[in-house]
Amino acid sequence: MGWAYWRKVIFFFSISALSGAGLVAVGTYGEGFAKDDDKSPIYLVGMSLAMVAVLGTFVENHLAERARTKARERAIKAETELALLCATVLPKVAAHIRAQASRQTALNPPPxxxxxxxxxxxxxxxxxxxxxxxxxxxxxxxxxxxxxxxxxxxxxxxxxxxxxxxxxxxxxxxxxxxxxxxxxxxxxxxxxxxxxxxxxxxxxxxxxxxxxxxxxxxxxxxxxxxxxxxxxxxxxxxxxxxxxxxxxxxxxxxxxxxxxxxxxxxxxxxxxxx
CATH class of the missing domain: 3.30.450.40 (GAF domain)
Structure with a gap:
Protein backbone atom coordinates (compact mmCIF):
# COMPACT_ATOMS: atom_id res chain seq x y z
CA MET A 1 0.00 0.00 0.00
CA GLY A 2 1.75 3.08 -1.29
CA TRP A 3 1.08 6.78 -1.12
CA ALA A 4 -1.57 6.56 -3.88
CA TYR A 5 -3.73 4.32 -1.67
CA TRP A 6 -3.35 6.48 1.43
CA ARG A 7 -4.05 9.61 -0.59
CA LYS A 8 -7.39 8.16 -1.67
CA VAL A 9 -8.25 7.11 1.87
CA ILE A 10 -7.39 10.55 3.27
CA PHE A 11 -9.44 12.23 0.53
CA PHE A 12 -12.59 10.21 1.16
CA PHE A 13 -12.12 10.39 4.91
CA SER A 14 -11.92 14.17 4.65
CA ILE A 15 -15.09 14.26 2.55
CA SER A 16 -16.92 12.13 5.13
CA ALA A 17 -15.67 14.28 8.01
CA LEU A 18 -16.57 17.56 6.30
CA SER A 19 -19.98 16.23 5.34
CA GLY A 20 -20.63 15.16 8.91
CA ALA A 21 -19.56 18.57 10.18
CA GLY A 22 -21.83 20.14 7.56
CA LEU A 23 -24.79 18.13 8.80
CA VAL A 24 -24.21 19.38 12.31
CA ALA A 25 -23.96 22.96 11.06
CA VAL A 26 -27.14 22.63 8.97
CA GLY A 27 -29.02 21.15 11.91
CA THR A 28 -27.89 23.98 14.16
CA TYR A 29 -28.75 26.57 11.55
CA GLY A 30 -32.17 24.99 10.93
CA GLU A 31 -33.14 25.31 14.57
CA GLY A 32 -33.19 29.09 14.14
CA PHE A 33 -36.00 28.99 11.58
CA ALA A 34 -39.57 29.85 12.58
CA LYS A 35 -42.21 27.17 12.60
CA ASP A 36 -43.87 28.32 9.38
CA ASP A 37 -40.64 29.08 7.45
CA ASP A 38 -39.83 27.09 4.32
CA LYS A 39 -37.20 24.54 5.39
CA SER A 40 -37.01 22.57 2.12
CA PRO A 41 -33.61 24.09 1.16
CA ILE A 42 -32.25 23.03 4.55
CA TYR A 43 -33.63 19.51 4.07
CA LEU A 44 -32.15 19.33 0.58
CA VAL A 45 -28.73 20.45 1.77
CA GLY A 46 -28.87 18.06 4.74
CA MET A 47 -29.85 15.10 2.56
CA SER A 48 -27.08 15.91 0.09
CA LEU A 49 -24.47 16.12 2.85
CA ALA A 50 -25.72 12.87 4.36
CA MET A 51 -25.45 11.10 1.00
CA VAL A 52 -21.92 12.45 0.50
CA ALA A 53 -20.93 11.31 4.00
CA VAL A 54 -22.33 7.82 3.41
CA LEU A 55 -20.72 7.59 -0.02
CA GLY A 56 -17.35 8.74 1.33
CA THR A 57 -17.51 6.18 4.14
CA PHE A 58 -18.49 3.43 1.69
CA VAL A 59 -15.64 4.20 -0.69
CA GLU A 60 -13.18 4.45 2.19
CA ASN A 61 -14.27 1.04 3.56
CA HIS A 62 -14.15 -0.43 0.06
CA LEU A 63 -10.57 0.73 -0.41
CA ALA A 64 -9.57 -0.66 2.97
CA GLU A 65 -11.23 -4.03 2.26
CA ARG A 66 -9.58 -4.22 -1.14
CA ALA A 67 -6.20 -3.57 0.48
CA ARG A 68 -6.88 -6.29 3.08
CA THR A 69 -7.87 -8.72 0.33
CA LYS A 70 -4.68 -8.03 -1.59
CA ALA A 71 -2.64 -8.49 1.58
CA ARG A 72 -4.33 -11.87 2.24
CA GLU A 73 -3.72 -12.95 -1.35
CA ARG A 74 -0.06 -12.00 -1.09
CA ALA A 75 0.28 -13.88 2.20
CA ILE A 76 -1.34 -17.01 0.74
CA LYS A 77 0.87 -16.80 -2.35
CA ALA A 78 3.99 -16.37 -0.23
CA GLU A 79 3.02 -19.31 1.99
CA THR A 80 2.37 -21.50 -1.05
CA GLU A 81 5.69 -20.57 -2.63
CA LEU A 82 7.53 -21.25 0.64
CA ALA A 83 5.86 -24.67 0.95
CA LEU A 84 6.86 -25.44 -2.65
CA LEU A 85 10.42 -24.35 -1.92
CA CYS A 86 10.61 -26.54 1.19
CA ALA A 87 9.00 -29.59 -0.42
CA THR A 88 10.58 -29.66 -3.88
CA VAL A 89 13.20 -27.08 -4.79
CA LEU A 90 15.43 -27.02 -1.71
CA PRO A 91 15.68 -30.83 -1.23
CA LYS A 92 16.71 -31.31 -4.87
CA VAL A 93 19.25 -28.49 -4.76
CA ALA A 94 20.71 -29.79 -1.48
CA ALA A 95 20.99 -33.32 -2.88
CA HIS A 96 22.84 -32.07 -5.97
CA ILE A 97 25.23 -30.01 -3.84
CA ARG A 98 25.95 -33.00 -1.61
CA ALA A 99 26.56 -35.23 -4.64
CA GLN A 100 28.94 -32.67 -6.10
CA ALA A 101 30.86 -32.37 -2.81
CA SER A 102 31.10 -36.15 -2.42
CA ARG A 103 32.28 -36.58 -6.01
CA GLN A 104 34.90 -33.86 -5.59
CA THR A 105 36.22 -35.48 -2.41
CA ALA A 106 36.31 -38.91 -4.08
CA LEU A 107 38.34 -37.52 -6.99
CA ASN A 108 40.67 -35.53 -4.74
CA PRO A 109 40.96 -37.36 -1.41
CA PRO A 110 43.02 -35.61 1.29
CA PRO A 111 46.30 -37.26 2.30
Missing part, protein backbone atom coordinates in the same frame (compact mmCIF):
# COMPACT_ATOMS: atom_id res chain seq x y z
CA UNK A 112 46.01 -39.72 5.20
CA UNK A 113 46.23 -37.93 8.54
CA UNK A 114 45.94 -34.47 6.99
CA UNK A 115 44.37 -31.85 9.22
CA UNK A 116 41.28 -29.99 7.98
CA UNK A 117 41.87 -26.64 6.30
CA UNK A 118 41.25 -23.95 8.99
CA UNK A 119 39.58 -21.69 6.43
CA UNK A 120 37.11 -24.40 5.42
CA UNK A 121 36.47 -25.17 9.07
CA UNK A 122 35.57 -21.53 9.69
CA UNK A 123 33.32 -21.55 6.64
CA UNK A 124 31.61 -24.68 7.92
CA UNK A 125 30.97 -23.06 11.29
CA UNK A 126 29.28 -20.17 9.46
CA UNK A 127 27.24 -22.67 7.46
CA UNK A 128 26.11 -24.36 10.68
CA UNK A 129 24.90 -21.07 12.12
CA UNK A 130 23.07 -20.21 8.88
CA UNK A 131 21.37 -23.62 8.80
CA UNK A 132 20.37 -23.38 12.46
CA UNK A 133 18.84 -19.94 11.96
CA UNK A 134 17.03 -21.07 8.83
CA UNK A 135 15.62 -24.17 10.53
CA UNK A 136 13.97 -21.95 13.15
CA UNK A 137 13.02 -18.91 11.09
CA UNK A 138 11.50 -21.00 8.29
CA UNK A 139 9.49 -23.21 10.65
CA UNK A 140 8.43 -21.45 13.85
CA UNK A 141 10.15 -18.08 14.11
CA UNK A 142 9.94 -15.93 17.25
CA UNK A 143 7.17 -13.32 17.20
CA UNK A 144 9.82 -10.62 17.57
CA UNK A 145 13.62 -10.88 17.83
CA UNK A 146 13.36 -10.42 21.62
CA UNK A 147 10.38 -12.76 22.11
CA UNK A 148 10.83 -16.14 23.82
CA UNK A 149 11.94 -18.85 21.41
CA UNK A 150 9.08 -20.99 20.09
CA UNK A 151 11.47 -23.39 18.38
CA UNK A 152 15.10 -24.31 18.90
CA UNK A 153 17.69 -25.95 16.68
CA UNK A 154 21.01 -27.61 17.41
CA UNK A 155 23.73 -29.41 15.50
CA UNK A 156 25.55 -32.32 17.17
CA UNK A 157 28.73 -33.71 15.63
CA UNK A 158 30.07 -37.20 16.17
CA UNK A 159 33.59 -37.03 17.59
CA UNK A 160 36.40 -39.58 17.47
CA UNK A 161 35.38 -41.01 20.85
CA UNK A 162 31.88 -41.79 19.60
CA UNK A 163 30.17 -39.05 21.60
CA UNK A 164 27.92 -36.36 20.16
CA UNK A 165 29.23 -32.87 20.82
CA UNK A 166 26.96 -29.84 20.45
CA UNK A 167 28.57 -27.53 17.89
CA UNK A 168 26.03 -24.71 18.07
CA UNK A 169 22.38 -23.97 18.76
CA UNK A 170 19.84 -21.27 17.92
CA UNK A 171 18.34 -18.92 19.04
CA UNK A 172 20.75 -17.71 21.73
CA UNK A 173 17.93 -16.83 24.15
CA UNK A 174 16.55 -20.39 24.12
CA UNK A 175 17.24 -22.90 26.88
CA UNK A 176 20.52 -24.54 25.79
CA UNK A 177 20.25 -28.21 24.80
CA UNK A 178 22.66 -30.59 26.45
CA UNK A 179 26.31 -30.02 25.53
CA UNK A 180 27.32 -33.67 25.13
CA UNK A 181 25.32 -36.80 24.41
CA UNK A 182 27.53 -39.78 25.37
CA UNK A 183 27.77 -42.30 22.55
CA UNK A 184 27.69 -45.20 25.01
CA UNK A 185 24.64 -43.85 26.82
CA UNK A 186 20.97 -44.24 26.02
CA UNK A 187 20.86 -40.98 24.05
CA UNK A 188 23.88 -41.84 21.92
CA UNK A 189 22.56 -45.33 21.17
CA UNK A 190 19.21 -43.79 20.26
CA UNK A 191 20.87 -41.41 17.78
CA UNK A 192 22.88 -44.16 16.14
CA UNK A 193 20.20 -46.83 15.84
CA UNK A 194 17.20 -44.60 15.10
CA UNK A 195 18.74 -41.74 13.11
CA UNK A 196 22.28 -42.26 11.80
CA UNK A 197 22.32 -45.96 10.90
CA UNK A 198 19.04 -45.89 8.94
CA UNK A 199 19.82 -42.38 7.70
CA UNK A 200 16.28 -41.16 8.22
CA UNK A 201 14.32 -38.52 10.11
CA UNK A 202 13.28 -39.12 13.70
CA UNK A 203 10.10 -37.33 14.71
CA UNK A 204 8.95 -37.05 18.32
CA UNK A 205 5.27 -36.15 18.28
CA UNK A 206 4.55 -35.98 21.99
CA UNK A 207 3.15 -39.51 22.40
CA UNK A 208 4.65 -41.93 24.92
CA UNK A 209 5.76 -44.29 22.13
CA UNK A 210 8.06 -41.64 20.65
CA UNK A 211 10.36 -40.69 23.48
CA UNK A 212 13.18 -38.28 22.78
CA UNK A 213 16.57 -38.54 24.41
CA UNK A 214 17.58 -35.27 22.81
CA UNK A 215 15.79 -33.00 25.25
CA UNK A 216 17.68 -31.47 28.18
CA UNK A 217 17.49 -33.23 31.50
CA UNK A 218 16.00 -30.13 33.11
CA UNK A 219 12.36 -29.16 32.71
CA UNK A 220 11.57 -27.15 29.58
CA UNK A 221 8.70 -26.43 27.20
CA UNK A 222 10.00 -28.40 24.19
CA UNK A 223 8.01 -31.60 23.64
CA UNK A 224 8.40 -32.14 19.88
CA UNK A 225 11.61 -32.96 18.02
CA UNK A 226 12.51 -33.43 14.36
CA UNK A 227 16.02 -34.89 14.05
CA UNK A 228 17.72 -35.29 10.67
CA UNK A 229 20.87 -37.34 10.12
CA UNK A 230 23.96 -35.66 8.70
CA UNK A 231 25.42 -38.65 6.85
CA UNK A 232 27.03 -39.35 3.50
CA UNK A 233 26.81 -43.02 2.67
CA UNK A 234 28.64 -44.85 5.43
CA UNK A 235 30.20 -41.65 6.80
CA UNK A 236 28.30 -40.37 9.82
CA UNK A 237 28.95 -36.77 10.80
CA UNK A 238 26.17 -35.93 13.25
CA UNK A 239 22.60 -34.78 13.56
CA UNK A 240 20.51 -31.66 13.09
CA UNK A 241 17.70 -31.41 15.65
CA UNK A 242 14.84 -28.91 15.74
CA UNK A 243 12.36 -28.94 18.62
CA UNK A 244 9.19 -27.04 19.45
CA UNK A 245 6.68 -26.74 22.24
CA UNK A 246 3.97 -28.87 20.59
CA UNK A 247 3.55 -31.06 17.47
CA UNK A 248 0.90 -28.82 15.94
CA UNK A 249 3.47 -26.10 15.33
CA UNK A 250 5.22 -28.21 12.69
CA UNK A 251 3.73 -28.64 9.22
CA UNK A 252 4.35 -31.50 6.81
CA UNK A 253 6.68 -29.46 4.61
CA UNK A 254 8.87 -28.73 7.63
CA UNK A 255 10.06 -32.35 7.58
CA UNK A 256 11.44 -31.99 4.06
CA UNK A 257 12.90 -28.59 4.91
CA UNK A 258 14.87 -29.84 7.92
CA UNK A 259 16.01 -32.89 5.97
CA UNK A 260 17.25 -30.64 3.15
CA UNK A 261 19.07 -28.36 5.59
CA UNK A 262 20.81 -31.39 7.07
CA UNK A 263 21.85 -32.36 3.54
CA UNK A 264 23.46 -28.94 3.14
CA UNK A 265 25.46 -29.63 6.29
CA UNK A 266 26.66 -32.87 4.69
CA UNK A 267 27.79 -30.94 1.61
CA UNK A 268 29.70 -28.52 3.81
CA UNK A 269 31.17 -31.24 6.01
CA UNK A 270 32.46 -33.65 3.36
CA UNK A 271 35.33 -31.55 1.97
CA UNK A 272 36.85 -30.83 5.40
CA UNK A 273 36.88 -34.46 6.55
CA UNK A 274 40.39 -35.97 6.46
Missing amino acids: PGAAPDPTMTTEFDSLVRTVLEASVNLTIPPVTPLSPARARSAYYELDSAGDFQRVDFYPPNAAPPRQVIPGTGTGGTHIRTEILDPGQLWVVDGTTSRISHLLPTSANSYTTVIAAPVVDGTRQFGMLAVDASEPERFAAEHLRLIEALATLLVAGRVPITP
Whole structure:
Protein backbone atom coordinates (compact mmCIF):
# COMPACT_ATOMS: atom_id res chain seq x y z
CA MET A 1 0.00 0.00 0.00
CA GLY A 2 1.75 3.08 -1.29
CA TRP A 3 1.08 6.78 -1.12
CA ALA A 4 -1.57 6.56 -3.88
CA TYR A 5 -3.73 4.32 -1.67
CA TRP A 6 -3.35 6.48 1.43
CA ARG A 7 -4.05 9.61 -0.59
CA LYS A 8 -7.39 8.16 -1.67
CA VAL A 9 -8.25 7.11 1.87
CA ILE A 10 -7.39 10.55 3.27
CA PHE A 11 -9.44 12.23 0.53
CA PHE A 12 -12.59 10.21 1.16
CA PHE A 13 -12.12 10.39 4.91
CA SER A 14 -11.92 14.17 4.65
CA ILE A 15 -15.09 14.26 2.55
CA SER A 16 -16.92 12.13 5.13
CA ALA A 17 -15.67 14.28 8.01
CA LEU A 18 -16.57 17.56 6.30
CA SER A 19 -19.98 16.23 5.34
CA GLY A 20 -20.63 15.16 8.91
CA ALA A 21 -19.56 18.57 10.18
CA GLY A 22 -21.83 20.14 7.56
CA LEU A 23 -24.79 18.13 8.80
CA VAL A 24 -24.21 19.38 12.31
CA ALA A 25 -23.96 22.96 11.06
CA VAL A 26 -27.14 22.63 8.97
CA GLY A 27 -29.02 21.15 11.91
CA THR A 28 -27.89 23.98 14.16
CA TYR A 29 -28.75 26.57 11.55
CA GLY A 30 -32.17 24.99 10.93
CA GLU A 31 -33.14 25.31 14.57
CA GLY A 32 -33.19 29.09 14.14
CA PHE A 33 -36.00 28.99 11.58
CA ALA A 34 -39.57 29.85 12.58
CA LYS A 35 -42.21 27.17 12.60
CA ASP A 36 -43.87 28.32 9.38
CA ASP A 37 -40.64 29.08 7.45
CA ASP A 38 -39.83 27.09 4.32
CA LYS A 39 -37.20 24.54 5.39
CA SER A 40 -37.01 22.57 2.12
CA PRO A 41 -33.61 24.09 1.16
CA ILE A 42 -32.25 23.03 4.55
CA TYR A 43 -33.63 19.51 4.07
CA LEU A 44 -32.15 19.33 0.58
CA VAL A 45 -28.73 20.45 1.77
CA GLY A 46 -28.87 18.06 4.74
CA MET A 47 -29.85 15.10 2.56
CA SER A 48 -27.08 15.91 0.09
CA LEU A 49 -24.47 16.12 2.85
CA ALA A 50 -25.72 12.87 4.36
CA MET A 51 -25.45 11.10 1.00
CA VAL A 52 -21.92 12.45 0.50
CA ALA A 53 -20.93 11.31 4.00
CA VAL A 54 -22.33 7.82 3.41
CA LEU A 55 -20.72 7.59 -0.02
CA GLY A 56 -17.35 8.74 1.33
CA THR A 57 -17.51 6.18 4.14
CA PHE A 58 -18.49 3.43 1.69
CA VAL A 59 -15.64 4.20 -0.69
CA GLU A 60 -13.18 4.45 2.19
CA ASN A 61 -14.27 1.04 3.56
CA HIS A 62 -14.15 -0.43 0.06
CA LEU A 63 -10.57 0.73 -0.41
CA ALA A 64 -9.57 -0.66 2.97
CA GLU A 65 -11.23 -4.03 2.26
CA ARG A 66 -9.58 -4.22 -1.14
CA ALA A 67 -6.20 -3.57 0.48
CA ARG A 68 -6.88 -6.29 3.08
CA THR A 69 -7.87 -8.72 0.33
CA LYS A 70 -4.68 -8.03 -1.59
CA ALA A 71 -2.64 -8.49 1.58
CA ARG A 72 -4.33 -11.87 2.24
CA GLU A 73 -3.72 -12.95 -1.35
CA ARG A 74 -0.06 -12.00 -1.09
CA ALA A 75 0.28 -13.88 2.20
CA ILE A 76 -1.34 -17.01 0.74
CA LYS A 77 0.87 -16.80 -2.35
CA ALA A 78 3.99 -16.37 -0.23
CA GLU A 79 3.02 -19.31 1.99
CA THR A 80 2.37 -21.50 -1.05
CA GLU A 81 5.69 -20.57 -2.63
CA LEU A 82 7.53 -21.25 0.64
CA ALA A 83 5.86 -24.67 0.95
CA LEU A 84 6.86 -25.44 -2.65
CA LEU A 85 10.42 -24.35 -1.92
CA CYS A 86 10.61 -26.54 1.19
CA ALA A 87 9.00 -29.59 -0.42
CA THR A 88 10.58 -29.66 -3.88
CA VAL A 89 13.20 -27.08 -4.79
CA LEU A 90 15.43 -27.02 -1.71
CA PRO A 91 15.68 -30.83 -1.23
CA LYS A 92 16.71 -31.31 -4.87
CA VAL A 93 19.25 -28.49 -4.76
CA ALA A 94 20.71 -29.79 -1.48
CA ALA A 95 20.99 -33.32 -2.88
CA HIS A 96 22.84 -32.07 -5.97
CA ILE A 97 25.23 -30.01 -3.84
CA ARG A 98 25.95 -33.00 -1.61
CA ALA A 99 26.56 -35.23 -4.64
CA GLN A 100 28.94 -32.67 -6.10
CA ALA A 101 30.86 -32.37 -2.81
CA SER A 102 31.10 -36.15 -2.42
CA ARG A 103 32.28 -36.58 -6.01
CA GLN A 104 34.90 -33.86 -5.59
CA THR A 105 36.22 -35.48 -2.41
CA ALA A 106 36.31 -38.91 -4.08
CA LEU A 107 38.34 -37.52 -6.99
CA ASN A 108 40.67 -35.53 -4.74
CA PRO A 109 40.96 -37.36 -1.41
CA PRO A 110 43.02 -35.61 1.29
CA PRO A 111 46.30 -37.26 2.30
CA PRO A 112 46.01 -39.72 5.20
CA GLY A 113 46.23 -37.93 8.54
CA ALA A 114 45.94 -34.47 6.99
CA ALA A 115 44.37 -31.85 9.22
CA PRO A 116 41.28 -29.99 7.98
CA ASP A 117 41.87 -26.64 6.30
CA PRO A 118 41.25 -23.95 8.99
CA THR A 119 39.58 -21.69 6.43
CA MET A 120 37.11 -24.40 5.42
CA THR A 121 36.47 -25.17 9.07
CA THR A 122 35.57 -21.53 9.69
CA GLU A 123 33.32 -21.55 6.64
CA PHE A 124 31.61 -24.68 7.92
CA ASP A 125 30.97 -23.06 11.29
CA SER A 126 29.28 -20.17 9.46
CA LEU A 127 27.24 -22.67 7.46
CA VAL A 128 26.11 -24.36 10.68
CA ARG A 129 24.90 -21.07 12.12
CA THR A 130 23.07 -20.21 8.88
CA VAL A 131 21.37 -23.62 8.80
CA LEU A 132 20.37 -23.38 12.46
CA GLU A 133 18.84 -19.94 11.96
CA ALA A 134 17.03 -21.07 8.83
CA SER A 135 15.62 -24.17 10.53
CA VAL A 136 13.97 -21.95 13.15
CA ASN A 137 13.02 -18.91 11.09
CA LEU A 138 11.50 -21.00 8.29
CA THR A 139 9.49 -23.21 10.65
CA ILE A 140 8.43 -21.45 13.85
CA PRO A 141 10.15 -18.08 14.11
CA PRO A 142 9.94 -15.93 17.25
CA VAL A 143 7.17 -13.32 17.20
CA THR A 144 9.82 -10.62 17.57
CA PRO A 145 13.62 -10.88 17.83
CA LEU A 146 13.36 -10.42 21.62
CA SER A 147 10.38 -12.76 22.11
CA PRO A 148 10.83 -16.14 23.82
CA ALA A 149 11.94 -18.85 21.41
CA ARG A 150 9.08 -20.99 20.09
CA ALA A 151 11.47 -23.39 18.38
CA ARG A 152 15.10 -24.31 18.90
CA SER A 153 17.69 -25.95 16.68
CA ALA A 154 21.01 -27.61 17.41
CA TYR A 155 23.73 -29.41 15.50
CA TYR A 156 25.55 -32.32 17.17
CA GLU A 157 28.73 -33.71 15.63
CA LEU A 158 30.07 -37.20 16.17
CA ASP A 159 33.59 -37.03 17.59
CA SER A 160 36.40 -39.58 17.47
CA ALA A 161 35.38 -41.01 20.85
CA GLY A 162 31.88 -41.79 19.60
CA ASP A 163 30.17 -39.05 21.60
CA PHE A 164 27.92 -36.36 20.16
CA GLN A 165 29.23 -32.87 20.82
CA ARG A 166 26.96 -29.84 20.45
CA VAL A 167 28.57 -27.53 17.89
CA ASP A 168 26.03 -24.71 18.07
CA PHE A 169 22.38 -23.97 18.76
CA TYR A 170 19.84 -21.27 17.92
CA PRO A 171 18.34 -18.92 19.04
CA PRO A 172 20.75 -17.71 21.73
CA ASN A 173 17.93 -16.83 24.15
CA ALA A 174 16.55 -20.39 24.12
CA ALA A 175 17.24 -22.90 26.88
CA PRO A 176 20.52 -24.54 25.79
CA PRO A 177 20.25 -28.21 24.80
CA ARG A 178 22.66 -30.59 26.45
CA GLN A 179 26.31 -30.02 25.53
CA VAL A 180 27.32 -33.67 25.13
CA ILE A 181 25.32 -36.80 24.41
CA PRO A 182 27.53 -39.78 25.37
CA GLY A 183 27.77 -42.30 22.55
CA THR A 184 27.69 -45.20 25.01
CA GLY A 185 24.64 -43.85 26.82
CA THR A 186 20.97 -44.24 26.02
CA GLY A 187 20.86 -40.98 24.05
CA GLY A 188 23.88 -41.84 21.92
CA THR A 189 22.56 -45.33 21.17
CA HIS A 190 19.21 -43.79 20.26
CA ILE A 191 20.87 -41.41 17.78
CA ARG A 192 22.88 -44.16 16.14
CA THR A 193 20.20 -46.83 15.84
CA GLU A 194 17.20 -44.60 15.10
CA ILE A 195 18.74 -41.74 13.11
CA LEU A 196 22.28 -42.26 11.80
CA ASP A 197 22.32 -45.96 10.90
CA PRO A 198 19.04 -45.89 8.94
CA GLY A 199 19.82 -42.38 7.70
CA GLN A 200 16.28 -41.16 8.22
CA LEU A 201 14.32 -38.52 10.11
CA TRP A 202 13.28 -39.12 13.70
CA VAL A 203 10.10 -37.33 14.71
CA VAL A 204 8.95 -37.05 18.32
CA ASP A 205 5.27 -36.15 18.28
CA GLY A 206 4.55 -35.98 21.99
CA THR A 207 3.15 -39.51 22.40
CA THR A 208 4.65 -41.93 24.92
CA SER A 209 5.76 -44.29 22.13
CA ARG A 210 8.06 -41.64 20.65
CA ILE A 211 10.36 -40.69 23.48
CA SER A 212 13.18 -38.28 22.78
CA HIS A 213 16.57 -38.54 24.41
CA LEU A 214 17.58 -35.27 22.81
CA LEU A 215 15.79 -33.00 25.25
CA PRO A 216 17.68 -31.47 28.18
CA THR A 217 17.49 -33.23 31.50
CA SER A 218 16.00 -30.13 33.11
CA ALA A 219 12.36 -29.16 32.71
CA ASN A 220 11.57 -27.15 29.58
CA SER A 221 8.70 -26.43 27.20
CA TYR A 222 10.00 -28.40 24.19
CA THR A 223 8.01 -31.60 23.64
CA THR A 224 8.40 -32.14 19.88
CA VAL A 225 11.61 -32.96 18.02
CA ILE A 226 12.51 -33.43 14.36
CA ALA A 227 16.02 -34.89 14.05
CA ALA A 228 17.72 -35.29 10.67
CA PRO A 229 20.87 -37.34 10.12
CA VAL A 230 23.96 -35.66 8.70
CA VAL A 231 25.42 -38.65 6.85
CA ASP A 232 27.03 -39.35 3.50
CA GLY A 233 26.81 -43.02 2.67
CA THR A 234 28.64 -44.85 5.43
CA ARG A 235 30.20 -41.65 6.80
CA GLN A 236 28.30 -40.37 9.82
CA PHE A 237 28.95 -36.77 10.80
CA GLY A 238 26.17 -35.93 13.25
CA MET A 239 22.60 -34.78 13.56
CA LEU A 240 20.51 -31.66 13.09
CA ALA A 241 17.70 -31.41 15.65
CA VAL A 242 14.84 -28.91 15.74
CA ASP A 243 12.36 -28.94 18.62
CA ALA A 244 9.19 -27.04 19.45
CA SER A 245 6.68 -26.74 22.24
CA GLU A 246 3.97 -28.87 20.59
CA PRO A 247 3.55 -31.06 17.47
CA GLU A 248 0.90 -28.82 15.94
CA ARG A 249 3.47 -26.10 15.33
CA PHE A 250 5.22 -28.21 12.69
CA ALA A 251 3.73 -28.64 9.22
CA ALA A 252 4.35 -31.50 6.81
CA GLU A 253 6.68 -29.46 4.61
CA HIS A 254 8.87 -28.73 7.63
CA LEU A 255 10.06 -32.35 7.58
CA ARG A 256 11.44 -31.99 4.06
CA LEU A 257 12.90 -28.59 4.91
CA ILE A 258 14.87 -29.84 7.92
CA GLU A 259 16.01 -32.89 5.97
CA ALA A 260 17.25 -30.64 3.15
CA LEU A 261 19.07 -28.36 5.59
CA ALA A 262 20.81 -31.39 7.07
CA THR A 263 21.85 -32.36 3.54
CA LEU A 264 23.46 -28.94 3.14
CA LEU A 265 25.46 -29.63 6.29
CA VAL A 266 26.66 -32.87 4.69
CA ALA A 267 27.79 -30.94 1.61
CA GLY A 268 29.70 -28.52 3.81
CA ARG A 269 31.17 -31.24 6.01
CA VAL A 270 32.46 -33.65 3.36
CA PRO A 271 35.33 -31.55 1.97
CA ILE A 272 36.85 -30.83 5.40
CA THR A 273 36.88 -34.46 6.55
CA PRO A 274 40.39 -35.97 6.46
